[in-house]
Amino acid sequence: MRQPLNGRAVTDRRAAAHAAISKQDVLQCLRDGRATMGAYVRSLSDEQLDRSAPLALANGAEVTPQELIECGVLIEHATAQRANIRAAGQGRTHSERNAIRHCGSFGRERTFRA
DSSP: OOOOOOHHHHHHHHHHHTTTOOHHHHHHHHHHHHHHHHHHHHHOOHHHHHOOEEEGGGTTEEEOHHHHHHHSIIIIIHHHHHHHHHHHHTTOOHHHHHHHHHHTTTTOOOOOBO
């Protein structure tokens, strides 16, 4: 049986692997990625956005690209990461950053078709 993904461990490994990257390089990478992803999302048809498939990270629930864009990876996750980065810059602990990050989802109901 496949082990569940440990997001914190993945993040820690990536942070260690990229510790020497400059702030300027990170910002440029984010700008480039934003432009690329924006163009890709705009190119998707309504039919493509509505197509669903099982997603392992959602315990096999059927998820559409639109749901991933709006409530998952692109918008909500990026917003939470931005809050986490800002909190880290203010000297907050990991627990405090986590609390701030999860407040962005508070009160929102995520609906994935099982």
